[in-house]
Amino acid sequence: MIEVKYFGAVAEKTKCEFEKIPFSEVSLQQFLQDLEIKYQFDSLSFSVAVNQKIVPKTTDYKLQTSDVVALLPPFAGG
Amino acid sequence: MNDSIRYNRQIILPEIGENGQHKLSIAKVLIIGAGGLGAAVLPYLAAAGVGEIGIVDDDVIEISNLQRQVIYKTSAVGKYKVEEAKAMVSELNPLVKVNAIAEKLSGKNAISLFEQYDIIVDATDNLSIKYLINDACLVTNKPMVYGSIFRFQGQVSVFNYQNGPTYKCLYPDENSQSLNCEDAGVIGISVGIIGMLQANEVIKMILQIGEVLSGKILVYNILNNQQQKYDFEKNTIAKLDKKAFEEKYKVAENQIEEIAAEVIVNEIDNDEVLFLDVRNADELPKINFKNGIQIPLMKLENEIENLNPNQTIYVYCQSGIRSKIAAELLQRKNFKSVKSIAGGALALSQIVKEKIAD
Numbered sequence: 001m002i003e004v005k006y007f008g009a010v011a012e013k014t015k016c017e018f019e020k021i022p023f024s025e026v027s028l029q030q031f032l033q034d035l036e037i038k039y040q041f042d043s044l045s046f047s048v049a050v051n052q053k054i055v056p057k058t059t060d061y062k063l064q065t066s067d068v069v070a071l072l073p074p075f076a077g078g
Numbered sequence: 079m080n081d082s083i084r085y086n087r088q089i090i091l092p093e094i095g096e097n098g099q100h101k102l103s104i105a106k107v108l109i110i111g112a113g114g115l116g117a118a119v120l121p122y123l124a125a126a127g128v129g130e131i132g133i134v135d136d137d138v139i140e141i142s143n144l145q146r147q148v149i150y151k152t153s154a155v156g157k158y159k160v161e162e163a164k165a166m167v168s169e170l171n172p173l174v175k176v177n178a179i180a181e182k183l184s185g186k187n188a189i190s191l192f193e194q195y196d197i198i199v200d201a202t203d204n205l206s207i208k209y210l211i212n213d214a215c216l217v218t219n220k221p222m223v224y225g226s227i228f229r230f231q232g233q234v235s236v237f238n239y240q241n242g243p244t245y246k247c248l249y250p251d252e253n254s255q256s257l258n259c260e261d262a263g264v265i266g267i268s269v270g271i272i273g274m275l276q277a278n279e280v281i282k283m284i285l286q287i288g289e290v291l292s293g294k295i296l297v298y299n300i301l302n303n304q305q306q307k308y309d310f311e312k313n314t315i316a317k318l319d320k321k322a323f324e325e326k327y328k329v330a331e332n333q334i335e336e337i338a339a340e341v342i343v344n345e346i347d348n349d350e351v352l353f354l355d356v357r358n359a360d361e362l363p364k365i366n367f368k369n370g371i372q373i374p375l376m377k378l379e380n381e382i383e384n385l386n387p388n389q390t391i392y393v394y395c396q397s398g399i400r401s402k403i404a405a406e407l408l409q410r411k412n413f414k415s416v417k418s419i420a421g422g423a424l425a426l427s428q429i430v431k432e433k434i435a436d
Contacts, residue, residue, distance in 0.1 A: 072308065
Protein backbone atom coordinates (compact mmCIF):
# COMPACT_ATOMS: atom_id res chain seq x y z
CA MET A 1 0.00 0.00 0.00
CA ILE A 2 1.09 3.53 -0.69
CA GLU A 3 -0.23 6.20 1.59
CA VAL A 4 -1.04 9.51 -0.05
CA LYS A 5 -1.61 12.76 1.83
CA TYR A 6 -3.40 15.71 0.32
CA PHE A 7 -3.21 19.31 1.46
CA GLY A 8 -4.96 22.60 0.79
CA ALA A 9 -6.80 22.96 -2.48
CA VAL A 10 -5.63 19.49 -3.56
CA ALA A 11 -7.55 17.94 -0.65
CA GLU A 12 -10.63 19.86 -1.76
CA LYS A 13 -10.40 18.10 -5.10
CA THR A 14 -9.79 14.64 -3.66
CA LYS A 15 -12.40 15.18 -0.92
CA CYS A 16 -10.10 13.40 1.53
CA GLU A 17 -6.89 14.25 3.33
CA PHE A 18 -5.31 10.86 2.94
CA GLU A 19 -5.93 7.50 1.35
CA LYS A 20 -4.17 4.21 0.86
CA ILE A 21 -3.69 3.01 -2.66
CA PRO A 22 -2.93 -0.65 -3.38
CA PHE A 23 0.67 -0.96 -4.39
CA SER A 24 1.54 -2.02 -7.89
CA GLU A 25 5.16 -1.37 -8.82
CA VAL A 26 4.78 2.01 -10.46
CA SER A 27 7.05 4.94 -11.06
CA LEU A 28 6.27 8.16 -9.23
CA GLN A 29 5.47 9.80 -12.57
CA GLN A 30 2.95 7.10 -13.47
CA PHE A 31 1.46 7.27 -10.01
CA LEU A 32 0.97 11.04 -10.31
CA GLN A 33 -0.57 10.64 -13.75
CA ASP A 34 -3.04 8.11 -12.35
CA LEU A 35 -3.99 10.54 -9.59
CA GLU A 36 -4.40 13.29 -12.16
CA ILE A 37 -6.80 11.14 -14.17
CA LYS A 38 -8.69 10.16 -11.03
CA TYR A 39 -9.04 13.66 -9.58
CA GLN A 40 -8.57 16.09 -12.48
CA PHE A 41 -6.26 18.50 -10.70
CA ASP A 42 -6.13 20.54 -13.93
CA SER A 43 -4.33 23.79 -13.34
CA LEU A 44 -3.77 23.16 -9.62
CA SER A 45 -0.09 23.36 -8.95
CA PHE A 46 1.58 21.39 -6.17
CA SER A 47 4.88 19.99 -5.07
CA VAL A 48 5.34 16.32 -4.33
CA ALA A 49 7.02 14.75 -1.34
CA VAL A 50 8.01 11.13 -0.92
CA ASN A 51 8.66 10.11 2.68
CA GLN A 52 8.71 13.72 3.92
CA LYS A 53 11.10 14.94 1.25
CA ILE A 54 10.12 17.13 -1.71
CA VAL A 55 11.24 15.58 -4.99
CA PRO A 56 11.01 16.74 -8.61
CA LYS A 57 7.81 15.37 -10.17
CA THR A 58 9.86 14.07 -13.06
CA THR A 59 12.24 12.19 -10.83
CA ASP A 60 12.99 8.64 -11.87
CA TYR A 61 11.76 6.79 -8.82
CA LYS A 62 9.92 3.55 -8.39
CA LEU A 63 7.53 3.67 -5.46
CA GLN A 64 8.21 1.17 -2.70
CA THR A 65 5.67 -0.48 -0.47
CA SER A 66 4.96 1.69 2.56
CA ASP A 67 6.10 4.89 0.84
CA VAL A 68 4.20 7.97 1.89
CA VAL A 69 3.50 10.45 -0.90
CA ALA A 70 2.25 13.98 -0.16
CA LEU A 71 0.87 16.57 -2.54
CA LEU A 72 1.56 20.08 -1.28
CA PRO A 73 0.04 23.03 -3.10
CA PRO A 74 1.22 26.56 -2.32
CA PHE A 75 -1.10 28.46 0.03
CA ALA A 76 -1.80 32.11 -0.51
CA GLY A 77 -3.92 33.36 2.39
CA GLY A 78 -2.60 35.66 5.02
CA MET B 79 17.29 49.40 34.10
CA ASN B 80 13.68 49.94 33.14
CA ASP B 81 14.41 47.90 30.00
CA SER B 82 15.81 45.03 32.04
CA ILE B 83 12.63 44.87 34.08
CA ARG B 84 10.47 45.00 30.97
CA TYR B 85 12.30 42.09 29.40
CA ASN B 86 13.18 40.27 32.64
CA ARG B 87 11.15 37.11 31.99
CA GLN B 88 12.94 36.42 28.74
CA ILE B 89 16.35 37.68 29.89
CA ILE B 90 16.34 35.05 32.62
CA LEU B 91 16.07 32.36 29.96
CA PRO B 92 19.59 30.95 29.60
CA GLU B 93 19.18 30.97 25.78
CA ILE B 94 18.57 34.73 25.78
CA GLY B 95 20.20 36.64 28.64
CA GLU B 96 21.34 40.26 28.47
CA ASN B 97 23.36 39.38 25.39
CA GLY B 98 20.36 38.00 23.55
CA GLN B 99 18.27 40.99 24.55
CA HIS B 100 20.93 43.24 23.06
CA LYS B 101 20.78 41.25 19.81
CA LEU B 102 17.01 41.80 19.72
CA SER B 103 17.39 45.51 20.38
CA ILE B 104 19.67 46.03 17.39
CA ALA B 105 17.69 43.79 15.01
CA LYS B 106 15.72 45.26 12.11
CA VAL B 107 12.76 43.32 10.75
CA LEU B 108 10.53 44.20 7.82
CA ILE B 109 7.00 42.80 7.76
CA ILE B 110 5.31 42.76 4.36
CA GLY B 111 1.58 42.84 4.91
CA ALA B 112 -0.38 44.13 7.90
CA GLY B 113 -3.24 41.65 7.55
CA GLY B 114 -3.92 38.51 9.55
CA LEU B 115 -0.37 37.18 9.62
CA GLY B 116 1.20 40.62 10.10
CA ALA B 117 -1.18 41.37 12.96
CA ALA B 118 0.10 38.23 14.73
CA VAL B 119 3.80 38.68 13.97
CA LEU B 120 4.03 42.36 14.87
CA PRO B 121 2.93 42.49 18.52
CA TYR B 122 5.16 39.55 19.50
CA LEU B 123 8.25 41.00 17.87
CA ALA B 124 7.51 44.41 19.35
CA ALA B 125 6.84 43.07 22.83
CA ALA B 126 10.07 41.05 22.75
CA GLY B 127 11.99 44.24 22.00
CA VAL B 128 13.04 43.93 18.36
CA GLY B 129 14.70 47.30 17.85
CA GLU B 130 13.28 48.42 14.55
CA ILE B 131 10.26 47.08 12.69
CA GLY B 132 9.04 48.20 9.27
CA ILE B 133 5.51 47.39 8.12
CA VAL B 134 4.54 47.63 4.48
CA ASP B 135 0.89 47.70 3.44
CA ASP B 136 -1.21 50.19 1.52
CA ASP B 137 -4.58 48.86 2.68
CA VAL B 138 -7.07 50.53 4.96
CA ILE B 139 -8.90 48.64 7.68
CA GLU B 140 -12.22 47.12 6.69
CA ILE B 141 -14.80 45.80 9.10
CA SER B 142 -14.43 42.32 7.58
CA ASN B 143 -10.73 42.33 8.60
CA LEU B 144 -11.44 42.52 12.31
CA GLN B 145 -12.33 38.86 12.94
CA ARG B 146 -8.69 37.93 12.29
CA GLN B 147 -6.60 41.12 12.31
CA VAL B 148 -6.91 41.45 16.04
CA ILE B 149 -4.63 44.48 16.59
CA TYR B 150 -7.16 46.83 15.00
CA LYS B 151 -10.12 48.46 16.69
CA THR B 152 -13.61 48.86 15.27
CA SER B 153 -13.22 52.62 15.57
CA ALA B 154 -10.22 52.47 13.19
CA VAL B 155 -12.17 51.18 10.20
CA GLY B 156 -11.20 53.26 7.17
CA LYS B 157 -7.75 54.17 8.53
CA TYR B 158 -4.43 52.96 7.14
CA LYS B 159 -3.42 49.63 8.65
CA VAL B 160 0.23 50.57 9.00
CA GLU B 161 -0.61 53.76 10.89
CA GLU B 162 -2.85 51.90 13.31
CA ALA B 163 -0.26 49.15 13.70
CA LYS B 164 2.36 51.74 14.53
CA ALA B 165 0.08 53.34 17.12
CA MET B 166 -0.57 49.93 18.66
CA VAL B 167 3.16 49.22 19.00
CA SER B 168 3.94 52.61 20.49
CA GLU B 169 1.54 51.83 23.32
CA LEU B 170 2.73 48.26 23.69
CA ASN B 171 6.44 49.05 23.66
CA PRO B 172 7.65 52.60 23.02
CA LEU B 173 11.26 51.37 22.89
CA VAL B 174 10.60 49.91 19.44
CA LYS B 175 11.06 52.09 16.40
CA VAL B 176 8.28 51.44 13.89
CA ASN B 177 8.39 52.51 10.28
CA ALA B 178 4.88 52.61 8.83
CA ILE B 179 5.18 52.29 5.06
CA ALA B 180 1.79 52.80 3.43
CA GLU B 181 2.90 51.58 0.03
CA LYS B 182 2.29 48.56 -2.10
CA LEU B 183 5.40 46.43 -2.35
CA SER B 184 6.62 46.42 -5.94
CA GLY B 185 9.70 45.84 -8.02
CA LYS B 186 10.39 49.53 -7.67
CA ASN B 187 10.56 49.81 -3.87
CA ALA B 188 11.42 46.25 -2.77
CA ILE B 189 15.21 46.34 -3.04
CA SER B 190 15.71 49.72 -1.40
CA LEU B 191 13.37 48.74 1.44
CA PHE B 192 14.88 45.30 2.03
CA GLU B 193 18.39 46.75 2.18
CA GLN B 194 17.46 48.60 5.36
CA TYR B 195 16.50 45.45 7.31
CA ASP B 196 18.04 42.15 8.46
CA ILE B 197 15.06 39.83 8.12
CA ILE B 198 12.03 39.98 5.82
CA VAL B 199 8.69 38.52 6.93
CA ASP B 200 6.25 37.50 4.21
CA ALA B 201 2.81 38.15 5.68
CA THR B 202 1.14 38.67 2.30
CA ASP B 203 -1.90 37.06 0.78
CA ASN B 204 -1.13 36.37 -2.84
CA LEU B 205 1.32 34.20 -4.71
CA SER B 206 2.86 36.62 -7.17
CA ILE B 207 4.05 38.93 -4.39
CA LYS B 208 5.73 35.97 -2.70
CA TYR B 209 7.91 35.50 -5.78
CA LEU B 210 8.70 39.21 -5.72
CA ILE B 211 9.72 39.00 -2.05
CA ASN B 212 11.73 35.86 -2.75
CA ASP B 213 13.57 37.51 -5.62
CA ALA B 214 14.24 40.72 -3.71
CA CYS B 215 15.56 38.65 -0.78
CA LEU B 216 17.92 36.88 -3.17
CA VAL B 217 19.21 40.16 -4.54
CA THR B 218 19.69 41.71 -1.10
CA ASN B 219 20.76 38.44 0.55
CA LYS B 220 18.13 38.50 3.31
CA PRO B 221 16.24 35.59 4.84
CA MET B 222 12.51 35.41 4.02
CA VAL B 223 10.18 34.13 6.72
CA TYR B 224 7.27 32.63 4.83
CA GLY B 225 3.81 31.98 6.16
CA SER B 226 0.55 31.32 4.38
CA ILE B 227 -2.88 29.92 4.96
CA PHE B 228 -5.44 27.82 3.21
CA ARG B 229 -8.57 27.66 5.33
CA PHE B 230 -7.64 25.60 8.43
CA GLN B 231 -4.13 24.77 7.22
CA GLY B 232 -0.99 26.81 7.27
CA GLN B 233 2.57 26.63 5.97
CA VAL B 234 5.72 28.11 7.48
CA SER B 235 9.29 28.11 6.23
CA VAL B 236 12.40 30.26 6.08
CA PHE B 237 13.91 30.81 2.66
CA ASN B 238 17.30 32.05 1.59
CA TYR B 239 18.68 31.60 5.10
CA GLN B 240 22.46 31.44 4.90
CA ASN B 241 22.22 30.79 1.20
CA GLY B 242 19.67 28.02 1.77
CA PRO B 243 16.77 26.94 -0.46
CA THR B 244 14.30 29.55 -1.67
CA TYR B 245 10.55 29.78 -2.26
CA LYS B 246 11.22 28.97 -5.88
CA CYS B 247 13.02 25.76 -4.94
CA LEU B 248 9.83 24.67 -3.17
CA TYR B 249 7.35 26.04 -5.69
CA PRO B 250 9.03 26.58 -9.07
CA ASP B 251 5.87 27.53 -10.95
CA GLU B 252 5.50 31.30 -10.77
CA ASN B 253 2.14 31.22 -12.52
CA SER B 254 0.38 28.95 -10.08
CA GLN B 255 -2.85 30.02 -8.45
CA SER B 256 -4.27 29.64 -4.99
CA LEU B 257 -7.17 31.20 -3.21
CA ASN B 258 -6.52 33.94 -0.65
CA CYS B 259 -8.49 34.44 2.58
CA GLU B 260 -11.09 36.64 0.94
CA ASP B 261 -11.99 33.94 -1.53
CA ALA B 262 -11.33 30.80 0.51
CA GLY B 263 -12.44 31.95 3.96
CA VAL B 264 -10.30 31.93 7.10
CA ILE B 265 -10.57 31.96 10.86
CA GLY B 266 -8.45 34.28 12.99
CA ILE B 267 -6.84 31.47 14.93
CA SER B 268 -5.13 29.89 11.93
CA VAL B 269 -3.47 33.14 10.83
CA GLY B 270 -2.65 33.78 14.49
CA ILE B 271 -0.88 30.44 14.94
CA ILE B 272 1.02 30.66 11.67
CA GLY B 273 1.97 34.30 12.30
CA MET B 274 3.30 33.37 15.73
CA LEU B 275 5.33 30.53 14.24
CA GLN B 276 6.80 33.10 11.85
CA ALA B 277 7.61 35.45 14.73
CA ASN B 278 9.27 32.49 16.44
CA GLU B 279 11.54 31.88 13.43
CA VAL B 280 12.48 35.57 13.41
CA ILE B 281 13.41 35.52 17.09
CA LYS B 282 15.43 32.31 16.69
CA MET B 283 17.41 33.78 13.82
CA ILE B 284 18.15 36.96 15.75
CA LEU B 285 19.20 35.05 18.87
CA GLN B 286 20.89 32.28 16.90
CA ILE B 287 19.16 29.62 18.95
CA GLY B 288 17.26 26.47 18.02
CA GLU B 289 16.82 25.15 14.52
CA VAL B 290 15.62 27.51 11.84
CA LEU B 291 13.04 26.10 9.40
CA SER B 292 15.45 26.40 6.51
CA GLY B 293 15.07 23.73 3.82
CA LYS B 294 11.96 22.54 5.62
CA ILE B 295 8.33 23.46 5.25
CA LEU B 296 6.05 23.03 8.22
CA VAL B 297 2.43 22.26 7.41
CA TYR B 298 -0.06 22.72 10.23
CA ASN B 299 -3.69 21.67 10.32
CA ILE B 300 -5.60 23.29 13.17
CA LEU B 301 -8.62 20.99 12.78
CA ASN B 302 -6.73 17.84 13.74
CA ASN B 303 -3.58 19.44 15.20
CA GLN B 304 -1.38 17.46 12.87
CA GLN B 305 1.83 19.07 11.85
CA GLN B 306 4.37 17.75 9.43
CA LYS B 307 7.72 18.91 8.20
CA TYR B 308 8.88 18.28 4.67
CA ASP B 309 12.49 18.69 3.57
CA PHE B 310 13.42 20.35 0.33
CA GLU B 311 16.68 21.22 -1.32
CA LYS B 312 18.16 24.12 -3.12
CA ASN B 313 17.67 23.55 -6.83
CA THR B 314 17.83 26.96 -8.38
CA ILE B 315 21.47 27.79 -8.77
CA ALA B 316 20.99 30.85 -10.92
CA LYS B 317 21.91 33.92 -8.94
CA LEU B 318 19.59 36.82 -9.36
CA ASP B 319 21.41 40.12 -9.50
CA LYS B 320 19.93 43.59 -9.26
CA LYS B 321 19.96 44.12 -13.00
CA ALA B 322 18.10 40.88 -13.75
CA PHE B 323 15.63 41.72 -10.99
CA GLU B 324 14.92 45.14 -12.43
CA GLU B 325 14.42 43.73 -15.88
CA LYS B 326 12.05 41.08 -14.60
CA TYR B 327 9.88 43.44 -12.58
CA LYS B 328 9.90 46.46 -14.81
CA VAL B 329 7.63 44.43 -17.05
CA ALA B 330 5.27 43.58 -14.25
CA GLU B 331 5.21 47.16 -13.03
CA ASN B 332 3.27 48.60 -15.94
CA GLN B 333 6.40 49.75 -17.67
CA ILE B 334 4.78 49.30 -21.04
CA GLU B 335 7.14 50.07 -23.79
CA GLU B 336 5.70 52.67 -26.12
CA ILE B 337 6.95 52.79 -29.62
CA ALA B 338 6.59 55.62 -32.12
CA ALA B 339 4.60 54.91 -35.27
CA GLU B 340 7.58 56.04 -37.37
CA VAL B 341 9.79 53.37 -35.85
CA ILE B 342 7.60 50.45 -36.77
CA VAL B 343 6.99 51.50 -40.36
CA ASN B 344 9.53 48.92 -41.52
CA GLU B 345 7.68 46.19 -39.68
CA ILE B 346 4.53 46.60 -41.72
CA ASP B 347 5.46 43.79 -44.08
CA ASN B 348 7.17 41.67 -41.44
CA ASP B 349 5.26 38.40 -41.05
CA GLU B 350 6.96 37.68 -37.74
CA VAL B 351 5.11 40.45 -35.94
CA LEU B 352 1.43 41.08 -35.30
CA PHE B 353 -0.43 44.37 -35.30
CA LEU B 354 -3.25 44.17 -32.78
CA ASP B 355 -6.04 46.71 -33.13
CA VAL B 356 -7.95 46.90 -29.83
CA ARG B 357 -10.54 49.39 -31.09
CA ASN B 358 -14.12 48.48 -31.82
CA ALA B 359 -14.89 47.38 -35.37
CA ASP B 360 -16.65 50.63 -36.28
CA GLU B 361 -13.80 53.01 -35.41
CA LEU B 362 -12.04 54.97 -38.14
CA PRO B 363 -9.56 55.25 -39.73
CA LYS B 364 -9.32 51.62 -40.71
CA ILE B 365 -5.84 50.33 -41.26
CA ASN B 366 -5.46 47.09 -43.10
CA PHE B 367 -2.31 45.26 -42.12
CA LYS B 368 -1.82 41.87 -43.71
CA ASN B 369 -0.29 40.81 -40.40
CA GLY B 370 -3.04 42.51 -38.40
CA ILE B 371 -5.92 41.40 -36.23
CA GLN B 372 -8.73 43.26 -34.48
CA ILE B 373 -9.85 42.32 -30.97
CA PRO B 374 -11.67 45.08 -29.07
CA LEU B 375 -10.15 45.73 -25.63
CA MET B 376 -13.29 44.51 -23.88
CA LYS B 377 -13.02 41.12 -25.58
CA LEU B 378 -9.25 40.75 -25.35
CA GLU B 379 -9.12 38.67 -22.19
CA ASN B 380 -11.61 36.14 -23.53
CA GLU B 381 -9.98 35.87 -26.93
CA ILE B 382 -6.41 35.82 -25.69
CA GLU B 383 -5.89 32.24 -26.86
CA ASN B 384 -6.01 33.51 -30.46
CA LEU B 385 -2.70 35.25 -29.85
CA ASN B 386 0.76 33.79 -29.68
CA PRO B 387 2.54 34.83 -26.47
CA ASN B 388 5.94 34.40 -28.09
CA GLN B 389 5.25 36.72 -31.02
CA THR B 390 6.16 40.39 -31.07
CA ILE B 391 2.88 42.26 -30.86
CA TYR B 392 2.36 45.95 -31.62
CA VAL B 393 -0.87 47.08 -30.00
CA TYR B 394 -2.74 50.15 -31.14
CA CYS B 395 -6.05 51.85 -30.51
CA GLN B 396 -7.28 55.27 -31.51
CA SER B 397 -4.86 57.45 -29.57
CA GLY B 398 -2.67 55.11 -27.49
CA ILE B 399 -4.52 54.83 -24.18
CA ARG B 400 -6.52 51.62 -24.60
CA SER B 401 -3.51 50.01 -26.28
CA LYS B 402 -1.48 50.58 -23.14
CA ILE B 403 -4.12 48.86 -21.03
CA ALA B 404 -4.21 46.01 -23.52
CA ALA B 405 -0.41 45.71 -23.50
CA GLU B 406 -0.44 45.56 -19.70
CA LEU B 407 -3.01 42.78 -19.83
CA LEU B 408 -0.90 40.81 -22.29
CA GLN B 409 2.24 41.29 -20.23
CA ARG B 410 0.45 40.03 -17.16
CA LYS B 411 -0.46 36.96 -19.19
CA ASN B 412 3.23 36.47 -19.90
CA PHE B 413 3.39 37.63 -23.44
CA LYS B 414 7.06 38.03 -24.23
CA SER B 415 7.21 41.14 -26.39
CA VAL B 416 4.35 43.61 -26.41
CA LYS B 417 4.64 47.26 -27.39
CA SER B 418 2.03 49.96 -27.51
CA ILE B 419 2.07 52.28 -30.50
CA ALA B 420 2.19 55.90 -29.37
CA GLY B 421 -0.47 58.07 -30.94
CA GLY B 422 -2.47 55.02 -32.01
CA ALA B 423 -4.31 54.65 -35.31
CA LEU B 424 -4.25 58.37 -35.97
CA ALA B 425 -0.45 58.47 -36.05
CA LEU B 426 -0.24 55.10 -37.71
CA SER B 427 -2.57 55.85 -40.61
CA GLN B 428 -0.51 58.93 -41.42
CA ILE B 429 2.69 56.90 -41.57
CA VAL B 430 1.10 54.10 -43.56
CA LYS B 431 -0.25 56.64 -46.08
CA GLU B 432 3.20 58.16 -46.44
CA LYS B 433 4.76 54.76 -46.96
CA ILE B 434 2.31 53.89 -49.69
CA ALA B 435 2.93 57.27 -51.30
CA ASP B 436 6.67 56.47 -51.36
